Amino acid sequence: xxxxxxxxxxxxxxxxxxxxxxxxxxxxxxxxxxxxxxxxxxxxxxxxxxxxxxxxxxxxxxxxxxxxxxxxxxxxxxxxxxxxxxxxxxxxxxxxxxxxxxxxxxxxxxxxxxxxxxxxxxxxxxxxxxxxxxxxxxxxxxxxxxxxxxxxxxxxxxxxxxxxxxxxxxxxxxxxxxxxxxxxxxxxxxxxxxxxxxxxxxxxxxxxxxxxxxxxxxxxxxxxxxxxxxxxxxxxxxxxxxxxxxxxxxxxxxxxxxxxxxxxxxxxxxxxxxxxxxxxxxxxxxxxxxxxxxxxxxxxxxxxxxxxxxxxx
Amino acid sequence: xxxxxxxxxxxxxxxxxxxxxxxxxxxxxxxxxxxxxxxxxxxxxxxxxxxxxxxxxxxxxxxxxxxxxxxxxxxxxxxxxxxxxxxxxxxxxxxxxxxxxxxxxxxxxxxxxxxxxxxxxxxxxxxxxxxxxxxxxxxxxxxxxxxxxxxxxxxxxxxxxxxxxxxxxxxxxxxxxxxxxxxxxxxxxxxxxxxxxxxxxxxxxxxxxxxxxxxxxxxxxxxxxxxxxxxxxxxxxxxxxxxxxxxxxxxxxxxxxxxxxxxxxxxxxxxxxxxxxxxxxxxxxxxxxxxxxxxxxxxxxxxxxxxxxxxxxxx
Numbered sequence: 030x031x032x033x034x035x036x037x038x039x040x041x042x043x044x045x046x047x048x049x050x051x052x053x054x055x056x057x058x059x060x061x062x063x064x065x066x067x068x069x070x071x072x073x074x075x076x077x078x079x080x081x082x083x084x085x086x087x088x089x090x091x092x093x094x095x096x097x098x099x100x101x102x103x104x105x106x107x108x109x110x111x112x113x114x115x116x117x118x119x120x121x122x123x124x125x126x127x128x129x130x131x132x133x134x135x136x137x138x139x140x141x142x143x144x145x146x147x148x149x150x151x152x153x154x155x156x157x158x159x160x161x162x163x164x165x166x167x168x169x170x171x172x173x174x175x176x177x178x179x180x181x182x183x184x185x186x187x188x189x190x191x192x193x194x195x196x197x198x199x200x201x202x203x204x205x206x207x208x209x210x211x212x213x214x215x216x217x218x219x220x221x222x223x224x225x226x227x228x229x230x231x232x233x234x235x236x237x238x239x240x241x242x243x244x245x246x247x248x249x250x251x252x253x254x255x256x257x258x259x260x261x262x263x264x265x266x267x268x269x270x271x272x273x274x275x276x277x278x279x280x281x282x283x284x285x286x287x288x289x290x291x292x293x294x295x296x297x298x299x300x301x302x303x304x305x306x307x308x309x310x311x312x313x314x315x316x317x318x319x320x321x322x323x324x325x326x327x328x329x330x331x332x333x334x335x336x337x338x339x340x341x342x
Numbered sequence: 343x344x345x346x347x348x349x350x351x352x353x354x355x356x357x358x359x360x361x362x363x364x365x366x367x368x369x370x371x372x373x374x375x376x377x378x379x380x381x382x383x384x385x386x387x388x389x390x391x392x393x394x395x396x397x398x399x400x401x402x403x404x405x406x407x408x409x410x411x412x413x414x415x416x417x418x419x420x421x422x423x424x425x426x427x428x429x430x431x432x433x434x435x436x437x438x439x440x441x442x443x444x445x446x447x448x449x450x451x452x453x454x455x456x457x458x459x460x461x462x463x464x465x466x467x468x469x470x471x472x473x474x475x476x477x478x479x480x481x482x483x484x485x486x487x488x489x490x491x492x493x494x495x496x497x498x499x500x501x502x503x504x505x506x507x508x509x510x511x512x513x514x515x516x517x518x519x520x521x522x523x524x525x526x527x528x529x530x531x532x533x534x535x536x537x538x539x540x541x542x543x544x545x546x547x548x549x550x551x552x553x554x555x556x557x558x559x560x561x562x563x564x565x566x567x568x569x570x571x572x573x574x575x576x577x578x579x580x581x582x583x584x585x586x587x588x589x590x591x592x593x594x595x596x597x598x599x600x601x602x603x604x605x606x607x608x609x610x611x612x613x614x615x616x617x618x619x620x621x622x623x624x625x626x627x628x629x630x631x632x633x634x635x636x637x638x639x640x641x642x643x644x645x646x647x648x649x650x651x652x653x654x655x656x657x
Contacts, residue, residue, distance in 0.1 A: 213526030215630040219586035272532040316528035
């Protein structure tokens with residue numbers, strides 16, 4: 030028998046919970062505002078959990094963003110470029126957040142950041158990972174999934190070279206996106222709010238346990254890996270000419286087979302999916318993605334192996 | 343059985359979408375109807391049909407409005423107010439629409455105006471009008487209700503005398519809104535679009551039949567009459583909401599709400615119960631656009647309307 034492979038990570042002492050990265054995604058806004066007033070629920074021994082509104086101007090106007098999408102703004106160019114009063118609001122904000130919770134890539138960066146989002150898509154509770162090799166994160170999502178069972182939670186992995194993006198949480202060593210839907214923008218649904226709150230509770234429990242020195246054994250995590258983005262059919266002026274088909278609408282995480290209806294034109298015709306093999310669509314009909322040329326993303330299921338982990342002495 | 347009431351024909355009809363720029367079904371129904379007209383020519387109809395995108399600037403930025411809610415701008419006072427540099431866009435546009443489709447309360451106004459809306463509330467197809475004695479409108483409702491089976495179809499009466507009405511549909515001699523949900527603002531759902539398109543096709547079909555001399559039989563129908571509304575619990579100073587619509591009320595539009603039933607769940611886990619004295623029907627439960635208007639939901643009582651048989655007046 031070969032020697033056991035255990036990945037060691039430093040204690041996670043600095044944890045942040047970001048809400049309002051998109052100002053109209055209400056669960057995160059309300060949770061963070063609640064915890065800023067009384068944060069007892071999110072504190073754990075041996076660590077400090079900081080609730081933080083990342084885009085206060087967008088929250089105030091209950092809009093996704095003011096000048097540009099904050100959750101795309103943490104690019105190396107934006108973070109390292111010179112300060113300028115004329116910069117878009119969200120670029121200024123990205124630089125500030127990078128100072129407060131980063132700098133991204135440095136040893137001083139926050140250990141874990143949870144970024145709270147809602148979607149109009151029927152994704153249920155979804156944890157979003159940016160790396161398939163962050164074993165700390167893989168173990169955390171495994172722990173969360175086990176803890177909330179029989180309730181379920183999908184895991185979306187986006188490390189696609191062209192489709193991944195520079196998120197607000199990416200300034201941390203271990204970034205986790207928490208996306209819960211369906212919820213309309215600007216609306217607060219009680220069940221969605223409580224689901225998000227419950228997932229965070231288990232996530233923080235995991236970190237606390239990890240910090241006490243518990244070793245988590247190797248595990249496998251079922252993930253949906255982003256492969257491709259599919260746009261709406263559009264005319265020469267860029268206007269959409271069809272809608273997500275009723276048979277695909279709300280069917281996030283269910284297999285889409287070649288020949289299955291994908292879009293419905295305004296005059297009632299079905300447009301079928303013409304890929305060569307079944308895929309798993311998600312982010313189906315997300316309001317914010319019309320302008321990003323995305324009707325849904327296509328994923329493939331994969332099993333990721335996580336090594337055992339424990340804190341380094 | 344009495345003689346049918348004879349009613350004037352409806353020569354000019356308007357269908358309006360995009361009155362709120364992020365309520366997408368109506369916008370796309372109007373665009374699809376415009377496209378068909380361009381590509382296939384005018385369908386042979388007995389009416390002259392005007393298709394309108396009411397608030398193009400709000401549509402462009404996919405927001406409810408740019409400066410002020412256009413669907414509150416159609417009072418006589420706002421329509422006749424003088425225009426200056428500081429006049430909000432929607433007021434100026436409302437006055438333009440008044441010229442195009444009105445003037446409101448005049449003989450030149452369109453005979454019938456249908457305004458298309460979406461809601462984040464689980465209201466199915468809601469036919470909204472201001473009068474319990476406008477037989478034309480009520481027969482249109484009955485026709486839609488009897489033929490549209492893909493969603494619950496209900497009649498909602500917002501009892502306002504014409505002089506006080508503020509919505510776009512009050513510009514026509516007869517007016518109504520089709521409100522279809524649930525749909526998030528900024529999203530177009532095919533199922534919701536199909537329901538709204540069917541609603542529009544059905545009312546135009548009714549008009550053609552009406553003009554051809556069909557006698558529409560009398561009937562009784564349930565109407566929900568708005569009585570009052572309830573706001574979220576809020577913090578006194580900041581006015582921030584402190585609770586969400588209770589899970590047992592969420593999505594239960596038009597299900598009877600009894601005194602003592604849960605209505606809100608606070609963030610600290612307490613249930614707030616309905617303290618009304620009588621059972622009422624909630625609707626517009628958790629409509630996104632109403633947070634800023636201080637409305638968590640409206641409450642209605644149910645009333646039965648008797649509608650006589652009608653036929654078109656021969657001119």
